[in-house]
Amino acid sequence: MEKFRKTSQYLLPLEKPDNTPGQYDVYPTFNLGNGKIKAGFHSLADEIAREKTVVIDGYIGVLFDLFKQELNLCLQAKGIQAVWWDIRAALKSEEEINTLAAPFLGGDDPIFGKRADFNLSDYFDAGQLKKIQPDPQAPMNILVGCGASLAGWKGKLIYIDLPKNEIQFRARAGIIHNLGTSQTAAPKVMYKRFYFVDWVLLNRHKKAILPSIDIMVDGQRPQDISWMKGEELRQGLKTLATNGFRVRPWFEPGAWGGQWIKEHIEGLPKDVPNYAWSFELIVPENGILFESDKNMLEVSFDSLMYEAGTAVVGEACYNEYGDEFPIRMDYLDNFDGGNLSIQCHPRREYARRNFGEVLTQEETYYVLDCKDDAVVYLGFQESIQPAEFEAALTESFQKNTPLDVNRYILSHPAHKHGLYLIPPGTLHSSGRNNLVLEISTTPYIFTFKMYDWLALDLDGTPRPLNIKRAMENLYFDRKGEKVKQELISHPALLEKGADWELWHLPTHRDHSYDVHRYTFHTDVEVKTEGKCHVLNLVEGEKILIETAGGVRQQLHYAETYVISAAAGSYRLINQSGREVQVVKAFMK
Numbered sequence: 001m002e003k004f005r006k007t008s009q010y011l012l013p014l015e016k017p018d019n020t021p022g023q024y025d026v027y028p029t030f031n032l033g034n035g036k037i038k039a040g041f042h043s044l045a046d047e048i049a050r051e052k053t054v055v056i057d058g059y060i061g062v063l064f065d066l067f068k069q070e071l072n073l074c075l076q077a078k079g080i081q082a083v084w085w086d087i088r089a090a091l092k093s094e095e096e097i098n099t100l101a102a103p104f105l106g107g108d109d110p111i112f113g114k115r116a117d118f119n120l121s122d123y124f125d126a127g128q129l130k131k132i133q134p135d136p137q138a139p140m141n142i143l144v145g146c147g148a149s150l151a152g153w154k155g156k157l158i159y160i161d162l163p164k165n166e167i168q169f170r171a172r173a174g175i176i177h178n179l180g181t182s183q184t185a186a187p188k189v190m191y192k193r194f195y196f197v198d199w200v201l202l203n204r205h206k207k208a209i210l211p212s213i214d215i216m217v218d219g220q221r222p223q224d225i226s227w228m229k230g231e232e233l234r235q236g237l238k239t240l241a242t243n244g245f246r247v248r249p250w251f252e253p254g255a256w257g258g259q260w261i262k263e264h265i266e267g268l269p270k271d272v273p274n275y276a277w278s279f280e281l282i283v284p285e286n287g288i289l290f291e292s293d294k295n296m297l298e299v300s301f302d303s304l305m306y307e308a309g310t311a312v313v314g315e316a317c318y319n320e321y322g323d324e325f326p327i328r329m330d331y332l333d334n335f336d337g338g339n340l341s342i343q344c345h346p347r348r349e350y351a352r353r354n355f356g357e358v359l360t361q362e363e364t365y366y367v368l369d370c371k372d373d374a375v376v377y378l379g380f381q382e383s384i385q386p387a388e389f390e391a392a393l394t395e396s397f398q399k400n401t402p403l404d405v406n407r408y409i410l411s412h413p414a415h416k417h418g419l420y421l422i423p424p425g426t427l428h429s430s431g432r433n434n435l436v437l438e439i440s441t442t443p444y445i446f447t448f449k450m451y452d453w454l455a456l457d458l459d460g461t462p463r464p465l466n467i468k469r470a471m472e473n474l475y476f477d478r479k480g481e482k483v484k485q486e487l488i489s490h491p492a493l494l495e496k497g498a499d500w501e502l503w504h505l506p507t508h509r510d511h512s513y514d515v516h517r518y519t520f521h522t523d524v525e526v527k528t529e530g531k532c533h534v535l536n537l538v539e540g541e542k543i544l545i546e547t548a549g550g551v552r553q554q555l556h557y558a559e560t561y562v563i564s565a566a567a568g569s570y571r572l573i574n575q576s577g578r579e580v581q582v583v584k585a586f587m588k
Contacts, residue, residue, distance in 0.1 A: 004063065004222060005169035008269045009251065012163075014039055014224055015294045017267070022541055024556050026267040028246035029291035032236050036292035037228045044158075044227055045074035047215065053134050053155025054082075056144040057209065059300075060198045061167035061176045062160045062219045064144050070223060075140070083138040087145035090128035097123050097180035101197045110188065110464045111445070113196035115356030120147050120201040123180050146179060146202065149209050157212055157230075160219040161299050164285035165250045167194065195445065196356075199284075207306040207323070210234075218297045226297040228290070233299065234307055236290055241308035243551035244563040244570065247286035247301055252277045255457045258337035260369060260435045264558070273458070278331035280437075280560040281534060282444050301325070314530045314565030317587050324358050325442055327513055327534045327585050329560045332436040335371070340430040341463070342377065342409065342451040346473050347424045351446060361447070362511045363422040363440040364489075366583060367414050368538055368558065371433035374414035378428050378487055381408055382480030386471070393450050393467050403451045410483055417517075417538065417581070419489035423510035425475040426487065437536060437558075439585050441512060448473065491517070500524045505583075516584045523573040526563075531586045533563040535572075540580025544573040 005011070012027070019025045038044070048054055058064065068084060075082050091097065100122060106113035124147065132151050134141035143153055168191060170176045177184045179198040184190070213230040251261060251268055254276025261275035262268070268275070279285055287298040304312060305323040317326060334340060351360035365376060380389075389408050396403040405411075409427060412420070414434050422428045427450075430436050448470035449463065457463050478487065486508065495502040500520035507514050517538075518524055526533070537543055537555050545553045547567045554575070555561050563570050574580050 004173060004175055005166065006172035007169040008272045009165070009169070010269060012220055012296065012298060014221060014226060014296065016291055016296050020266055022556065024265045024559055026249065026265065027289060027296065028248060028559075029289040029296060030236065030240060030245060032232065032290050032292045034293055036232050037226050037290060037295040037297045039224070039226050039295050041070045041074045041225060044215070044217070044225065045071060045078060048156055049075075049078055049080060051156045052140060053153055054140065054142045054158065055148050055151070055153050055155055056142060056158045056160065057148040058146060058160030058217075058219065059162045059202055059206070060146060060179050060194065061162045061170050062146070063222045066222050067160065067219065068144055080140055082140040082142050083135050085132055085134075085141065085143040087132070087143060087148040087151060090124045090132055090151070091180055092123055092125050094180060094182055101193065104196050105193060106196075111192065111466070112355060113192055114354065116197045116200045117356070118201070120205040121150055123147070123201070124150060147205060149212075156214050157209065158215045158217060159206070159209070159213045160217040162219045163287045163298055163300065164199070166220045203302055206302070210303060210306050216297070216299060218299070220298065226295050228292070228297055233290070237304050237307040238311075239551070240288070240304060241311035241564050242566040243547040243549045244545065244553065244561060244567055245288060246553070246559065246561050247281055247283065248289050248298060249286070249560075250279045251275050252279070253458060255455050255463060256334050256338035256340055258333040258335035258432070258435070260333045260335035261331065274337055275333050276337070278333070280331060281327070281329040281562065283325045283328065283442060284444070311566035312564045313532045316530065317532065317565070321358055326359060326587055327532070328440050328442045328444060329534060329536060329585070330438050330444070331368070332430055332434070332438055334430060334432045335369075335435055337432055338455055339432050339453050341447075341449040341453070342405065342427065342429045343447050343449045344427050344470050344474055345422070345424050345448065346446050346469070350473055351443065355446060357443050357446070359441045359443055360424050361440055361443050362424055362513070363438060364507060364511070364515065365420040365422065365428075365430060366437040366439055366515075366538070367416055367418050367420070367434055368437045369435040370414040370416055374433040375411040375431040376414050376420045376428070376434070377405070377409050377411050377431060378420055378422070378426070379410045379483030380427060380476060380479035381410055384408055384476055384479050386476050390467065390471050396451060397465055397467065400454060402454060405451070410479070412488065419505045419515060421487045421489055421508045421511070423508040425473045426478055427474060437538065437583070439513075439515060439583070489515070497524070511588075513585055513587050518572065518582045518584065519579060520572070520574060521579055523571055525569060525571050526584075527569045528563060528565050528567055530565055532565045534585045535561045535563065536583045538581050538583050540574065540576035540578065542575045543580055543582065544575055546571045546573060
């Protein structure tokens, strides 16, 4: 484990490793051609050697002091004595910054706050910003730190990006802290402030300066950077936005986690207790990997939306949700693990009012694999009495005693390729021995747990419950026979050809997205009709995806792929030697 991060997960290597043919690729890249991505501080020093003024901006979690040290050594080796300036000198006091952040941190709520409604510039003293001026006598002036471009210097703009998973690994290692603060805190406390304040401010700032970035640096390997020119980055993003892409997935152990991912996905550490999640497409935390000469560079997914969001999701969707990519896919693995908590998600208006979210969590469970004894908990027994249920939950929590789950909650046999519908306010849980492909709208942390089977988190402490919030959102009329009729999807054949079929897996009326499934032996042509499509190969070893723009990408079993709305059309070509199935999610 590297000293700057606390995790069992591998650090992204500089060079793309060879992937086993036909296997899930944990480092999916888009190849830019030769000469686009450079490696190391010496090459960066060469690039800026003739500049008089350089601004180095970047994301929270970047180790700016180490970056400065490494780059300065390379500049000195070239005979350049740069004068360095630190943007932190213009920050308001920590007390003032904490006062600004406090209304959005949810008080003593351990998980939830509300998205901040101010800007990064509000953390800085305007007068102090003006005082930071380059020395006209110096051979080179370099201004560095989060928000450095706010000083208004004219010169080469370098931006250092950092993936959200690596930010969390560094927080767990205790080597970084929240924006504008001087002390580290418990990882979960820091995460809440990252999510509701720091990431919000820095994303707005990144969007504002993205067109002006001259050099993009991947900062997750502090002493082994990769970088590319801003104009080539923006062109690469535009290509993805008119064709398609995979994001880089990442994986996490959890209290209820299972063994399916460990057994089926190569290239991951095996010395972990389990894998509970695969962040297949949870774009607030995923990145996009570019490749050139085998060198890899990762940028955050939101860069794609900032550069060409309308092309990615289509005009109608962009007009409604802006830069918020609306669909997510992730895996919940509890094969030989534990039950997921009994939970629900907020209704849309509740999520907007309380958390500042444009969307809420409108979920479905697509069962990719399961054992014979697996069940899905979904909806209430016909006899449910809300007050009695709440009292039982409260007693279980206070006395740490088991809840009589089957007295209140329905369980349904899990069936491979079955789709279980979980609109907001629906009680649900995945029983053990399922691998669930969770198809949902994008928000992903707003889970109100009511009962956690008396399980402990990996740190040995109980996970927080949210019984009150759950009771404010549950629909108690989702019970009995109504659940089987309305919350378990009943597939219907839409179209068929010589060797292919298109099935509709209807979602609930409260879902803003829909689900189709293609079954085919050779190939099938699909039109986007102005919408973004999210695909997953749920049966078969591999297919080839070919867009009208000429981009060709192999998709392996269980991998997720996004077709941009602007692609127009694409072709799915079977390479498995047997019938394959592809699930497609899209906004209604």
